[in-house]
Amino acid sequence: KQEVTQIPAALSVPEGENLVLNCSFTDSAIYNLQWFRQDPGKGLTSLLLIQSSQREQTSGRLNASLDKSSGRSTLYIAASQPGDSATYLCAVNQAGTALIFGKGTTLSVSS
Amino acid sequence: EAEVAQSPRYKITEKSQAVAFWCDPISGHATLYWYRQILGQGPELLVQFQDESVVDDSQLPKDRFSAERLKGVDSTLKIQPAELGDSAMYLCASSTDREELFFGEGSRLTVL
Numbered sequence: 638k639q640e641v642t643q644i645p646a647a648l649s650v651p652e653g654e655n656l657v658l659n660c661s662f663t664d665s666a667i668y669n670l671q672w673f674r675q676d677p678g679k680g681l682t683s684l685l686l687i688q689s690s691q692r693e694q695t696s697g698r699l700n701a702s703l704d705k706s707s708g709r710s711t712l713y714i715a716a717s718q719p720g721d722s723a724t725y726l727c728a729v730n731q732a733g734t735a736l737i738f739g740k741g742t743t744l745s746v747s748s
Numbered sequence: 749e750a751e752v753a754q755s756p757r758y759k760i761t762e763k764s765q766a767v768a769f770w771c772d773p774i775s776g777h778a779t780l781y782w783y784r785q786i787l788g789q790g791p792e793l794l795v796q797f798q799d800e801s802v803v804d805d806s807q808l809p810k811d812r813f814s815a816e817r818l819k820g821v822d823s824t825l826k827i828q829p830a831e832l833g834d835s836a837m838y839l840c841a842s843s844t845d846r847e848e849l850f851f852g853e854g855s856r857l858t859v860l
Contacts, residue, residue, distance in 0.1 A: 680752075680754075681752070683849065730847065733803070736849055739790050
């Protein structure tokens with residue numbers, strides 16, 4: 638059974654720092670890996686989708702990498718801002734199946 | 749920009765009552781998902797539809813939960829009777845052909 642783990646569970650950084658969020662999964666036979674952002678009491682916002690044949694995706698200050706063989710992904714946030722404060726969730730699936738989520742990393746960026 | 753619509757945003761009910769949530773996916777998305785998220789946890793799948801057919805409802809507590817997507821477009825998730833442990837955020841999502849998921853704002857249920 639696929640399990641997704643996110644470390645750390647919480648992270649506090651000062652504004653301007655670059656940071657890395659980690660995601661690991663137990664079954665490397667994935668189809669997609671997707672990173673989401675969730676603000677308190679809100680739904681999930683898709684940040685980046687990495688398909689199994691890809692190694693990384695970039696969007697603005699965000700860069701996500703995927704290493705299927707080791708069962709790991711990282712989300713890199715450059716020059717963090719207070720508006721980046723949120724919970725970041727990682728999820729994976731196999732073809733035709735629903736995403737399985739980690740518990741998330743709660744990020745706090747102080748000004 | 750197209751969005752997944754959900755209602756109601758908030759629902760407070762007493763245990764043993766019935767409650768229903770509605771979801772309208774992004775137009776053209778054939779796959780629809782209902783997830784439940786308990787505070788501090790990641791979302792967990794309740795049911796997955798492909799058009800009007802159920803693909804996966806293995807984690808749906810079928811003694812009290814039901815879900816339908818009769819015309820393959822919008823969907824309803826029902827709980828009857830509600831229990832205290834059902835208090836959670838109920839999230840609906842739909843996906844593109846390449847299986848990228850887009851979520852609605854969710855429906856927050858509180859059972860008293």
